Amino acid sequence: MTDAILVLNVGSSSLKFALYADEATPSVALLRGKIAGIGSHPIFSARDDHNLALQQTEGMRLTTGSTLDDIIPALLDWLKRHRGGVNIIAAGHRVVHGGRNHTGPAKVTEALLDELATLVPLAPLHQPHNLQAIRAVCSFLPTLPQVACFDTSFHRTQDRLAQLFALPRTLTDAGIIRYGFHGLSYDYIASRLPHYLGAKADARVVMAHLGNGASMCAMKARQSVATSMGFTALDGLMMGQRCGSIDPGVLLYLLDGLDMTTQELKHLLYEESGLLGVSGISNDMAILQSSPAPEALEAIELFCYRAACELAALCTTIGGLDAIVFTAGIGENSALVRRLICDHLAWMGVALDGHANERNEHQISSTTSTVDVMVIPTNEEMTIACATHRVTTQQVKRCRSQVQ
Incomplete structure (x- = not known):
């Protein structure tokens, strides 16, 4: 049975998903798809690693008005039944805003979710949905490791001048700086x-x-x-x-x-x-x-x-x-x-x-x-899969060293 990483990239009314083999450098997604029209008329589409269209099963129940909290459990159940030979061992998520403290991906904890919720006003179109997806997975698969991958992290290599606004230092120190995205x-x-x-x-x-x-x-x-x-x-x-x-x-x-x-x-x-x-x-x-x-x-x-x-x-x-x-x-x-x-x-x-x-x-x-x-x-999605593999592998190694 193949160990796989689930990647979720959530927008305001759509959800892109993919499954990658749990490898350091995954090459091709085992499958990828999208659910559009969330909250109104959800439309499901997916393709396998041969680019062949996959069919939604009746059990997925994408009904009119289905929310993200309805759709993610249905998707996870569909993936489990459709890919019977795949064992989902972790989920990686795109999170638009990670603030100034995160220079790379991070394992999801309640403390992290609380921290990221404070950044919702800075990315109101994306951050709430990113966090909602993480919590929906937590509710359906509470023991599944999850990793948040931030759009802002890549830009933390910038020097101080590139990040500053010409505002009073007190506001800069409070976190009003240039973060960058994508x-x-x-x-x-x-x-x-x-x-x-x-x-x-x-x-x-x-x-x-x-x-x-x-x-x-x-x-x-x-x-x-x-x-x-x-x-x-x-x-x-x-x-x-x-x-x-x-x-x-x-x-x-x-x-x-x-x-x-x-x-x-x-x-x-x-x-x-x-x-x-x-x-x-x-x-x-x-x-x-x-x-x-x-x-x-x-x-x-x-x-x-x-x-x-x-x-x-x-x-x-x-x-x-x-x-x-x-x-x-x-x-x-x-x-x-x-x-x-x-x-x-x-x-x-x-x-x-x-x-x-x-x-x-x-x-x-x-x-x-x-x-x-x-x-x-x-x-x-491939970037998220690589980062999720790296974080979860490091976590396993730390646990093993602590046991020894």
């Missing part, structure tokens, strides 16, 4: 850079994680030097529904001049802005690219303009640029977005091979480009 994605890409870039893997690289949530990370020696996101996941790039960087005076005006409540402002910034707000059509880049509306094109162009400006600024933190890596849903699939961003960077020596870009090839820079431009698919 660290699990960046961690995976960093591990794959030698395969794609060879000797340049440890050079000056800017990674662009472009999806509904979007950020960039400047790296040297495959470590985070600076990133576009800050105290919360609102900062930096324009996103699907989030505005990104904005003049704080605008927020003060909305509160004092237009009498918005803080809840209304929060909803505006997290749910109604970005591609959706500018276009008035959708937060989905594919829908906008297919739309003839001038507002759709303007939203795309603003997204790319802001991304290019942020990328150029990040080059200052690493003293130049040797490679750009596009990843995540938009970064991996939108040739238009990549082209528009790189067009703004032509003055830096960035040039694309148009055919390679349209085909979403791994290397899309032209032979005349002084900067390598790559498209590398991310795999946050």
Whole structure:
């Protein structure tokens, strides 16, 4: 019977899951899937390690209105029955915010959950659901070891200046600093850079994680030097529904001049802005690219303009640029977005091979480009599986040494 690690990546209305063999460097998921529409009309999809579609069984009972607390026990039961030859020995979770104290993954305890709950205001779209998933697994399988893997941990290699806001020291000491996010994605890409870039893997690289949530990370020696996101996941790039960087005076005006409540402002910034707000059509880049509306094109162009400006600024933190890596849903699939961003960077020596870009090839820079431009698919689930294996293995070794 194969020992396996369950990986759960939970969003506000969806749950991505995967099973990996319990290995130090898992290569291919035994299965992976997604349950979308949680809280309304749940839709199940899954594929095995041969990329064959798997069928939901009747016993899973994904009924209208099913919540995460309903779905996770049903999923665990389905996995147990479907993969009869697999023994789930641990669960690894994506947790968006780990605060300033966690530089790596951590074994789940009640004390840790209490600590992470204090960070909910800093990641309101993600943190509550991340913690809810952990507690749901605890309720169904109370003895199963669980590991929290933080999006913020990858950025703890940044020096102090990169983390500071120009605020009074008392606020800095209270934890109001730049944390950065999408660290699990960046961690995976960093591990794959030698395969794609060879000797340049440890050079000056800017990674662009472009999806509904979007950020960039400047790296040297495959470590985070600076990133576009800050105290919360609102900062930096324009996103699907989030505005990104904005003049704080605008927020003060909305509160004092237009009498918005803080809840209304929060909803505006997290749910109604970005591609959706500018276009008035959708937060989905594919829908906008297919739309003839001038507002759709303007939203795309603003997204790319802001991304290019942020990328150029990040080059200052690493003293130049040797490679750009596009990843995540938009970064991996939108040739238009990549082209528009790189067009703004032509003055830096960035040039694309148009055919390679349209085909979403791994290397899309032209032979005349002084900067390598790559498209590398991310795999946050594999990063979580590796981290969970490492933490649980270390835990077993410590227990054995204490017994001896």
